[in-house]
Amino acid sequence: MPNRSAMQDRITRSLAWSVAVFLMGMFLWILGDIAIHGVSSLSWEFLTTSPKNAGREGGIASILVSTMLILGVCMAVALPIGLGAAILLSECTHDHELAGTLVRRSLDVLAGIPSIVFGLFGNAFFCVTLGLGFSIVSGGLTLACMVLPILIRSTEEGFRALPPEYRLSAAALGLSQTATLGKLLIPAAMPTLLVGFILGLGRAIAETAALIFTSGYVDRMPESLWDSGRALSIHIYDLSMNVPGGDANAYASALVLIVLLLAINASAMGIGRRWASTRTRAT
Amino acid sequence: MGLDTDARDMTEKPLTRSSLLSSESLGATLSTPAVRDLLSVQNLNVFYDSRQALKDVSLSITQGRITALVGPSGSGKTSFLTCLNRLTDLIPSCTITGAIHFVDHNVLAPTTDVLQLRRRIGMIFQKPNPFPFSIRKNLSFPLKEHGVNDTNTIEALIEESLSQVGLWKEVRDRLDSSALALSGGQQQRLCIARALMLSPEVLLLDEPCSALDPLSSGVVEDLITSLRGHYTIVIVTHNLAQARRMADTVALFWIKHGTGALLETQPTLEFFHNPQHDLTKEYIHGVRG
Numbered sequence: 285m286p287n288r289s290a291m292q293d294r295i296t297r298s299l300a301w302s303v304a305v306f307l308m309g310m311f312l313w314i315l316g317d318i319a320i321h322g323v324s325s326l327s328w329e330f331l332t333t334s335p336k337n338a339g340r341e342g343g344i345a346s347i348l349v350s351t352m353l354i355l356g357v358c359m360a361v362a363l364p365i366g367l368g369a370a371i372l373l374s375e376c377t378h379d380h381e382l383a384g385t386l387v388r389r390s391l392d393v394l395a396g397i398p399s400i401v402f403g404l405f406g407n408a409f410f411c412v413t414l415g416l417g418f419s420i421v422s423g424g425l426t427l428a429c430m431v432l433p434i435l436i437r438s439t440e441e442g443f444r445a446l447p448p449e450y451r452l453s454a455a456a457l458g459l460s461q462t463a464t465l466g467k468l469l470i471p472a473a474m475p476t477l478l479v480g481f482i483l484g485l486g487r488a489i490a491e492t493a494a495l496i497f498t499s500g501y502v503d504r505m506p507e508s509l510w511d512s513g514r515a516l517s518i519h520i521y522d523l524s525m526n527v528p529g530g531d532a533n534a535y536a537s538a539l540v541l542i543v544l545l546l547a548i549n550a551s552a553m554g555i556g557r558r559w560a561s562t563r564t565r566a567t
Numbered sequence: 568m569g570l571d572t573d574a575r576d577m578t579e580k581p582l583t584r585s586s587l588l589s590s591e592s593l594g595a596t597l598s599t600p601a602v603r604d605l606l607s608v609q610n611l612n613v614f615y616d617s618r619q620a621l622k623d624v625s626l627s628i629t630q631g632r633i634t635a636l637v638g639p640s641g642s643g644k645t646s647f648l649t650c651l652n653r654l655t656d657l658i659p660s661c662t663i664t665g666a667i668h669f670v671d672h673n674v675l676a677p678t679t680d681v682l683q684l685r686r687r688i689g690m691i692f693q694k695p696n697p698f699p700f701s702i703r704k705n706l707s708f709p710l711k712e713h714g715v716n717d718t719n720t721i722e723a724l725i726e727e728s729l730s731q732v733g734l735w736k737e738v739r740d741r742l743d744s745s746a747l748a749l750s751g752g753q754q755q756r757l758c759i760a761r762a763l764m765l766s767p768e769v770l771l772l773d774e775p776c777s778a779l780d781p782l783s784s785g786v787v788e789d790l791i792t793s794l795r796g797h798y799t800i801v802i803v804t805h806n807l808a809q810a811r812r813m814a815d816t817v818a819l820f821w822i823k824h825g826t827g828a829l830l831e832t833q834p835t836l837e838f839f840h841n842p843q844h845d846l847t848k849e850y851i852h853g854v855r856g
Contacts, residue, residue, distance in 0.1 A: 378659060447696065449692060449694060449696035450696065450698065451657070452654070452657070452692065452696075453690075453692060453696045453698075453758070454698075454709075455654060455657055455685065456652060456654055456685055456689065456690035456692075456762075457685065457686070457689070457709040457712075457761065457762070457765065458681075458682040458683065458684070458685035458686035458709070458712075458713065458765065459682070459709060459712050460682060460712070463712045467708055467712065468698055468708075471699075471700075472698070472699050
């Protein structure tokens, strides 16, 4: 009689493998489809000229600029707030303290809120209440609200992953809490902080719903942060849903977005890995 | 220099350790019969929330000598040690009653400048814990935080401290490589050097050898013994043979009704040959503890 548990192991293993193959297949299918349809329209000119005829012709230069500006506003606001909140959570509150628990629970809830809700909130608060209108600033601030929960939790984890002995021996050397934080904990946690930042950036660059009602649709080259600007993901959405004949450029834009996303993820992994190997060498 | 002011002692007094060393050379300290107590602890009680970890401990630590704290796990040796440099402040649930005097400063007073206190009372932990920086930065950065910025002074102190822990020759040409690449024993010696950089008067050592292999442990033990006379040393150890080899005074902590307490304090020879308590006798002979 064949060994039953060996049989079970084989079934478990093949199930796990088929799931992995299925997932990889989906990813490659999407990637391949976009690459095949998009690569023919992709050129240097496409990246450096602005869209014409509602995006059917021309390129995505203004779209790329708007996207980068929105991301810039988002990260400029989210980074200091995220770092501050993470320091508050990991260094200034204790696990069982009410304040820390409340902030952490709120962040978990915020992280699960659909982005369209953030979009509506951003429209009501930044565009209307604060009078910022449909602008890159409004879009960036709305995105910042959206990536903050992820950024804060990953930064907090980065601080918590540091050996507690660092804090203890810093204190034993008579270092103030500020010096410990600024000179020891932040530099030591930098790799995880960077990875968290890059993953937040990845989340932000792919966002559509939060931006439709905040940074708007205008596909002109923005003249200032107070101008409306169209993000790459919105451009793709608009070309494929609202513009007949925009498919080729939609595919090419999607390809650009995916390449950017892959580059962002690869750099996050690269930083993590490089740091893991240099940590035992010079700093 | 007062601990209760935030005067920058480090900037006023140039950081040469010679002032400390010349007045109290090894022989002088040991041959002086009546040496003063640098630290004196009276009726110390330590609580974590409502649980009492240490009860009514009174102990004097003699200047320039090595005092070993021995006893079973949970008898409050480490708690005692962390009271001396107020590291207990880091544990919110911890409350202390009693009195600790360091020279003429009241350590437990709320006005005590704990950063200055901890500069003067250094501490080494069980697990070597260098920071994830270069060897040089490990040594220089705490000093800079205490207001010493002169590069030449810092470089001189680095060489002096590393020589004191016997590490200078081993690492002199790789001061800029990561401290984490050193072996466990080297890391522990680096941590001792890091504490010495701040010219402390007291060194608290919490089982500094127990996480090391026997060879490194021997090297670190010899190093600590070589610091006798220059620094006042309080060392927690589980190793009775080590206490016997190193210490001038041995204090035995014991657990009474679930609470740590000091059972007996004796000069080392007395402690091992003529202990006052039956429990001490049994502990020394490995019957108990």
